[in-house]
Amino acid sequence: MAEDLRDKLGAQHLPLRDQVLAALRTAIIDGDYLPGERLTEDRLAEDFGVSRNPVREALRVAEAEGFVVILPRRGAVVASPSSGTITDMFVVRERLEALAARLAAERATAADVASLRALLDQGREATQRHDLARVAELNSTLHLRILQISGNPWLSSIAKSLYLHVQWVFRLGAAERAPHSWAEHIQLVDAIESGDGDRAERAALDHLDAASAAAYENAEGGYGAR
Amino acid sequence: MAEDLRDKLGAQHLPLRDQVLAALRTAIIDGDYLPGERLTEDRLAEDFGVSRNPVREALRVAEAEGFVVILPRRGAVVASPSSGTITDMFVVRERLEALAARLAAERATAADVASLRALLDQGREATQRHDLARVAELNSTLHLRILQISGNPWLSSIAKSLYLHVQWVFRLGAAERAPHSWAEHIQLVDAIESGDGDRAERAALDHLDAASAAAYENAEGGYGAR
DNA sequence: TGATTGTTCTTCGTATACACTTTGTCCGGA
DNA sequence: TCCGGACAAAGTGTATACGAAGAACAATCA
Numbered sequence: 155m156a157e158d159l160r161d162k163l164g165a166q167h168l169p170l171r172d173q174v175l176a177a178l179r180t181a182i183i184d185g186d187y188l189p190g191e192r193l194t195e196d197r198l199a200e201d202f203g204v205s206r207n208p209v210r211e212a213l214r215v216a217e218a219e220g221f222v223v224i225l226p227r228r229g230a231v232v233a234s235p236s237s238g239t240i241t242d243m244f245v246v247r248e249r250l251e252a253l254a255a256r257l258a259a260e261r262a263t264a265a266d267v268a269s270l271r272a273l274l275d276q277g278r279e280a281t282q283r284h285d286l287a288r289v290a291e292l293n294s295t296l297h298l299r300i301l302q303i304s305g306n307p308w309l310s311s312i313a314k315s316l317y318l319h320v321q322w323v324f325r326l327g328a329a330e331r332a333p334h335s336w337a338e339h340i341q342l343v344d345a346i347e348s349g350d351g352d353r354a355e356r357a358a359l360d361h362l363d364a365a366s367a368a369a370y371e372n373a374e375g376g377y378g379a380r
Numbered sequence: 381m382a383e384d385l386r387d388k389l390g391a392q393h394l395p396l397r398d399q400v401l402a403a404l405r406t407a408i409i410d411g412d413y414l415p416g417e418r419l420t421e422d423r424l425a426e427d428f429g430v431s432r433n434p435v436r437e438a439l440r441v442a443e444a445e446g447f448v449v450i451l452p453r454r455g456a457v458v459a460s461p462s463s464g465t466i467t468d469m470f471v472v473r474e475r476l477e478a479l480a481a482r483l484a485a486e487r488a489t490a491a492d493v494a495s496l497r498a499l500l501d502q503g504r505e506a507t508q509r510h511d512l513a514r515v516a517e518l519n520s521t522l523h524l525r526i527l528q529i530s531g532n533p534w535l536s537s538i539a540k541s542l543y544l545h546v547q548w549v550f551r552l553g554a555a556e557r558a559p560h561s562w563a564e565h566i567q568l569v570d571a572i573e574s575g576d577g578d579r580a581e582r583a584a585l586d587h588l589d590a591a592s593a594a595a596y597e598n599a600e601g602g603y604g605a606r
Numbered sequence: 607t608g609a610t611t612g613t614t615c616t617t618c619g620t621a622t623a624c625a626c627t628t629t630g631t632c633c634g635g636a
Numbered sequence: 637t638c639c640g641g642a643c644a645a646a647g648t649g650t651a652t653a654c655g656a657a658g659a660a661c662a663a664t665c666a
Contacts, residue, residue: 168452169452169617169618169619170618170619171440171619194646194647194648195647195648196646196647202610204619204620205619205620205621206620206621207433207436207618207619207620207621208618208619208620209436210437210648210649211436211440212439212440214397214437214438214441215440215441215444217441218441218444218445219444220586224618226394226395226627226648226649227626227628227647227648227649228627228628228629228647228648229647239533239534241645242532242533242534242535243534245479245532245535245540246479246482246532246534247477249476249478249479250475250476252475253472253475257471272602279467304581306468306471306472306474307465307466307468308465308542309470309471309472310467312472312538316534338547367523395648395649395652396649397649397650418615420615420617421616421617422616431650431651431652432651432652433649433650433651433652434650434651436617436618438655452617452618453617453618453657453658453659453660454616454618454658454659454660455616455617510644556618565637572639
C-alpha cells in the first residue's frame with residue numbers, strides 16, 4: 155500500500171498535505187488503520203513518503219473532521235466511534251438529508267433529475283450483477299449528488315462529512331443493505347422529480363429510518379464498542 | 381469569553397497551534413482581520429509571537445472550519461461570506477437548532493433548566509443596563525448551553541460551528557437585536573422545561589425565523605457582498 | 607502597445623535540532 | 637514477589653534554516 159500511495163502522491167500537483175489527508179481519510183474509512191491504532195508522525199511520514207510537516211497538517215484537519223483524536227504530547231490515534239454516537243449521527247443526518255431532499259425537489263432541473271435517474275439505472279444493473287461494492291459506491295454518489303443539487307454549500311459539506319463517518323462505521327453493513335435500499339432511492343428520486351418538497355422530505359426520512367435501523371442492527375456485531 | 385481564552389492561554393500548556401487557532405478565530409469573528417484580507421504565515425507568526433509551524437497548522441484547521449480560504453501557492457485570505465450563503469446558513473441552522481431544542485426538552489434535568497433560567501435572568505439584567513455586548517454574549521452562551529444539554533456531540537459541534545459563522549457575519553446586527561430576542565428565549569426555555577419536544581422545536585423555529593429575518597434585514601447594510 | 611523577461615515575495619516541503627512529556631524498563635530493596 | 641524510583645527510549649512540540657516552485661508585478665524590449 156505504501157508504494158501505491160507514493161506513486162499517487164508523486165504524480166499529482168496537489169499540495170502534499172491534501173494528498174496525505176485524503177489518503178489518511180480513505181485509509182481510516184477502509185479500515186487500513188483501525189480504530190484505536192496509534193498514528194505516530196514518523197510512521198505516517200514514512201507510509202506516505204513525505205516529511206513530518208505535511209503529515210502534521212493533515213492530522214490537524216483529520217482531527218477537526220473527527221477521524222483521529224489527538225492527545226497532547228502523546229500523539230494521534232484513530233478515533234473510535236462508540237455505538238452511542240451512532241444514533242446521534244443518524245438523528246442529525248435525518249434532519250439534514252431531509253432538508254437536502256426538500257431543497258433538491260424545489261430546485262432540481264430536468265438535467266439534475268436525469269443524472270439521478272442514470273444513477274438509479276446503473277444501480278439496478280449493478281444489483282443484478284451482484285456487484286455489491288459498485289452498488290454501495292453508486293449509493294454514495296446518489297446521496298452526494300442530491301446534496302449537490304440542493305445547492306446549499308453548508309448543508310452539502312456538513313452532510314457529506316457525516317455521510318463519510320456513517321460509511322466508516324458501517325462499511326460492511328452498508329454494502330450488504332445497499333440493494334434493499336434501492337427501492338427507497340427510487341421513491342426519493344420520484345419525489346424530487348415531482349418538485350414536491352414535502353413529499354421529498356418524507357421520502358428521505360423513510361429512507362434514513364430504514365438505513366438507521368439496518369445500521370443499528372448491524373452494529374451489534376460490528377466494532378461499535380471499544 | 382475573552383477572559384476564558386486569556387486564562388487558558390496564560391495558565392496552561394495548550395499547544396501553541398490551538399492557541400493560535402483560537403486567537404485567529406476570534407480575531408476574524410471580531411473583525412480584527414477583515415474578509416478578503418491576506419494572511420501571510422510570516423505576518424501571523426509575528427502577530428502571535430510564534431514560529432511559522434504552529435501558524436500553518438492553525439491555518440489548515442481554520443480553512444476546514446471555513447474561516448479562511450487557502451489558495452495553493454498563494455496563501456490564505458480571510459473568507460468572505462457572501463449574502464447568498466446567509467440564507468443557506470440559516471436554513472441549516474433552523475433544522476439543527478430545532479432538533480437541539482427537542483432533544484434538550486427530552487433530556488434536560490432540573491439543574492439544566494436552572495442554569496438556563498440563570499442565563500435568562502442575567503440577560504434581563506444586562507438588557508436593563510443596556511449592556512448590549514453582555515447581552516449578546518449571554519445570547520451565545522444560552523444557545524451553546526442548549527446544544528450541550530441536547531447531549532448529541534455531533535449536533536453540538538456542527539451547530540456550534542454554524543453559530544460562530546452567523547455571529548461572524550452579523551456581529552453588529554445580532555448585538556442590536558439581542559434584547560428583542562430575549563422574549564423568544566424565555567419561550568424556548570419554558571418549552572424545554574416542559575419536556576415537550578414538539579413545543580420546544582416550534583419555539584426554536586420561531587426564534588430562528590425571527591433572527592433570520594432580522595439578520596437578513598441587517599445584511600442589506602452590512603458587509604455581505606465583497 | 608504588447609509580449610517577454612526578471613525580480614521579489616511567499617508558500618511548500620525538507621531537514622535538523624532540541625526541550626519536554628510520556629512511557630517503558632530495569633534494578634535494588636523490603 | 638512486589639514495589640518504587642532511576643534511567644533510557646520514544647515521540648511530540650516548537651523553532652529555524654534552506655531550497656524549489658509559483659504568482660505577482662515591474663521593467664524592458666520589439
